[in-house]
Amino acid sequence: MTIDFWFELSSPYSYISAMRIPSLEKKHGVKFSWHPFLLGPFFKTQGWNTTPFNIQKEKGDYMWVDVARRCKKFNIPFSRPDVFPVNSVYAARVILAAAQESEELAVKTTLFLYKLYFQENKDIGNKDLLSQCLESNGMGHLSEAIHSPEMKERLKKATDQSNQLNVFGAPMFFCDGEKYWGDDRLEDLLADINS
Amino acid sequence: MTIDFWFELSSPYSYISAMRIPSLEKKHGVKFSWHPFLLGPFFKTQGWNTTPFNIQKEKGDYMWVDVARRCKKFNIPFSRPDVFPVNSVYAARVILAAAQESEELAVKTTLFLYKLYFQENKDIGNKDLLSQCLESNGMGHLSEAIHSPEMKERLKKATDQSNQLNVFGAPMFFCDGEKYWGDDRLEDLLADINS
Numbered sequence: 545m546t547i548d549f550w551f552e553l554s555s556p557y558s559y560i561s562a563m564r565i566p567s568l569e570k571k572h573g574v575k576f577s578w579h580p581f582l583l584g585p586f587f588k589t590q591g592w593n594t595t596p597f598n599i600q601k602e603k604g605d606y607m608w609v610d611v612a613r614r615c616k617k618f619n620i621p622f623s624r625p626d627v628f629p630v631n632s633v634y635a636a637r638v639i640l641a642a643a644q645e646s647e648e649l650a651v652k653t654t655l656f657l658y659k660l661y662f663q664e665n666k667d668i669g670n671k672d673l674l675s676q677c678l679e680s681n682g683m684g685h686l687s688e689a690i691h692s693p694e695m696k697e698r699l700k701k702a703t704d705q706s707n708q709l710n711v712f713g714a715p716m717f718f719c720d721g722e723k724y725w726g727d728d729r730l731e732d733l734l735a736d737i738n739s
Numbered sequence: 740m741t742i743d744f745w746f747e748l749s750s751p752y753s754y755i756s757a758m759r760i761p762s763l764e765k766k767h768g769v770k771f772s773w774h775p776f777l778l779g780p781f782f783k784t785q786g787w788n789t790t791p792f793n794i795q796k797e798k799g800d801y802m803w804v805d806v807a808r809r810c811k812k813f814n815i816p817f818s819r820p821d822v823f824p825v826n827s828v829y830a831a832r833v834i835l836a837a838a839q840e841s842e843e844l845a846v847k848t849t850l851f852l853y854k855l856y857f858q859e860n861k862d863i864g865n866k867d868l869l870s871q872c873l874e875s876n877g878m879g880h881l882s883e884a885i886h887s888p889e890m891k892e893r894l895k896k897a898t899d900q901s902n903q904l905n906v907f908g909a910p911m912f913f914c915d916g917e918k919y920w921g922d923d924r925l926e927d928l929l930a931d932i933n934s
Binding site: 590600602605606609610613617670710712713723725726729736739 | 795797798800801804805808812905907908914918920923924925931
């Protein structure tokens with residue numbers, strides 16, 4: 545059974561899911577297929593120029609409390625980043641380039657990028673910083689993806705596909721024709737699969 | 740330990756919490772204090788003329804699927820109402836009148852109104868229908884609250900208080916200075932209390 549996992553690098557709840565999925569796969573004997581995409585284009589269709597968490601201050605303030613609580617609950621390190629949302633375009637291209645090599649490298653790269661952003665407060669939207677971080681982690685060859693027309697096109701296609709699937713938030717999961725939104729629905733999804 | 744439970748009669752997730760709370764109180768040895776209020780005035784401060792579930796179609800469509808799933812999970816009867824959102828002003832006034840008699844009657848009345856709306860597809864925003872339903876359930880005397888200036892004022896005060904508390908959605912729970920949003924955070928809240 546494969547579960548499609550659509551994630552945004554800028555999304556705190558996607559980060560939590562990404563950190564949880566490897567152990568959930570082992571525990572439940574399921575497989576996740578990782579799909580990076582951009583939420584920004586969907587936000588624009590709603591007339592928003594940024595994440596709703598910044599547009600609605602009360603909701604945004606609460607979100608950070610809730611994210612810290614969930615990270616504590618699951619023993620996931622977390623540090624609120626100074627830059628939010630982050631420009632996730634370049635980092636998402638890097639993941640797509642890694643995916644061309646192997647799925648394993650794509651997952652490893654995703655977790656690496658998430659740790660940079662949500663644990664080490666690194667602005668992964670900064671191309672130079674992103675390149676340096678990849679370099680010092682032995683992934684320097686992936687930096688080419690930042691400016692790759694092919695990866696730009698792939699990311700555009702992935703984002704178009706997310707719109708066709710009505711992915712209006714992240715993380716979003718699809719399994720057996722059913723849609724689940726949010727890290728807080730992962731257990732329900734897994735229970736439904738096993739029922 | 741008392742948990743403040745802020746709910747909107749029009750809110751599907753508040754309905755689920757209302758249906759779950761009586762058994763959670765017994766199971767966890769905690770007490771909930773029920774606070775009806777109106778979300779509409781907050782929505783207006785955001786420039787919305789209705790619930791975001793209607794403004795954002797994709798999110799709204801998903802919400803109904805998610806609500807049906809949660810009701811199934813907790814064995815709660817559910818039927819999607821034709822009128823959404825419902826005008827909850829009169830029904831909320833009725834609950835406040837019941838609360839003047841006793842907390843027990845307020846909870847009983849709340850559950851009765853929620854069942855009318857989310858199980859029997861009754862438009863509880865229709866004053867005549869609301870009166871009839873109260874009458875045929877032996878609660879006819881509460882109908883006076885629909886037009887009571889005192890209950891109107893009480894509901895306004897409760898809604899003002901919700902704004903002061905930054906209640907930007909429903910259900911919202913407060914306990915020991917902490918805020919929890921959503922029926923899906925009830926278990927976390929109860930776990931945090933016991934930790």
